[in-house]
Amino acid sequence: MSAFDLLFRGDAVSTAVAVGLLLMSVASWLVILWKAWMLQTALGDTARSTAAFWQANSLDDALAVLRAMDREALLLPVAEAACTPPVGFLASTADRSQQLTRVMRDALHRVLRRLQSGLVLLATVGSVAPFVGLLGTVWGIYHALIGISGAGAMTIEQISGPVGEALIMTAAGLAVAIPAVLGYNILGRLVARIETDLDGFARDLRGLLLTQTPVSSNPTAA
Template sequence: MNLQQIFSQSDAIGKMVAVLLLLMSIASWVVILYKGWLLRRASANVATTVAAFWQAPSLEEGAAQARKLDQGALVVPLIEATQKPAIGTLAAAGDRAQQLTRVLRDALHGVLHRLHFGQVLLATIGSTAPFVGLLGTVWGIYHALTGISGSGQISIDKISGPVGEALIMTAAGLAVAIPAVLAYNWFGRIVGRIEADLEGFARDLRELTSHN
């Protein structure tokens, strides 16, 4: 019996669980593929852009070099934040170092928000997909046993088939959850490394621009 036959013989709740697992799998793989490409490019861009910035002879030329190289717009927002004067607002209160701390913190939060894209979705799918599959298994077993009891004939052959089909839902839930959990942990390590590099660059940039 193939998956199409199993799906066609299940009731509305069984079909709903199967469709939900399918949608969760598609969503997680879309995020995994997109974010894998995004973080791979981000890692290279941050290293190249920061190195080019510090090799420039002046702050203005360093900013120009960063704009050419920073395709992911991760380093440039930090540089531009130090070049926007806040006049006549509370953001301009305090000395130059305090002002830079505020603007760099806000810019860094915006950059990190983009880097953390999809992490919540992967964590949610990784933690809930096994239980969704378990729900489908429990309901499938209940549905199978109800049908068997209604027929009045109980045997191992009649029980093993429907129960085995219901257990496929558990395997499907794990198949959806495992890639999401692995990707969440892997991406978390990469994001943490990029975040540390950006925070270090922001601190150095604050020290540089606070004396200008």
């Protein structure tokens, strides 16, 4: 049984399973390729941007460096949040250390949510795809046995062919799930490395700002 047979010659359930596996595979590979490129770029940019940031002569120069080098905007939101004067009575009257902790924590959370986007899809596909393939196999074997029983006498040859064809669905489910699981694990490690770098940058920047007077520069200035 070819992929064409599975898609167009099976019943509604078989077709739905085949189309579902195809869509999950396409979505997984799109996420894997996109996130791999994005995270590799971010990893290199983060290292270069951090080094250039600490070599700048002033905070204004350091922010300008981040705007030029931080293409994925990972360090820049954290630095701009820390260097922006507090807005609101409660924020402005809070302790400087608490202000920095709050705004930098919020900025880091936003950045990490963007870094982790797509990983949930890979985890879901890796968990669900084998069972979707198994559903297609069970359904195919059921219909194969119904067809054979209606034909009268059964032989091994009559059973092995349809059952073997139905098992393609299980193989297809594994073929979809394995790249998704591997992609999730590899990309998750890259995200963890970047998260460690961002956390270290935020801690160092917070320590620097606590030794200075509050910064009043405009972070959106070119």
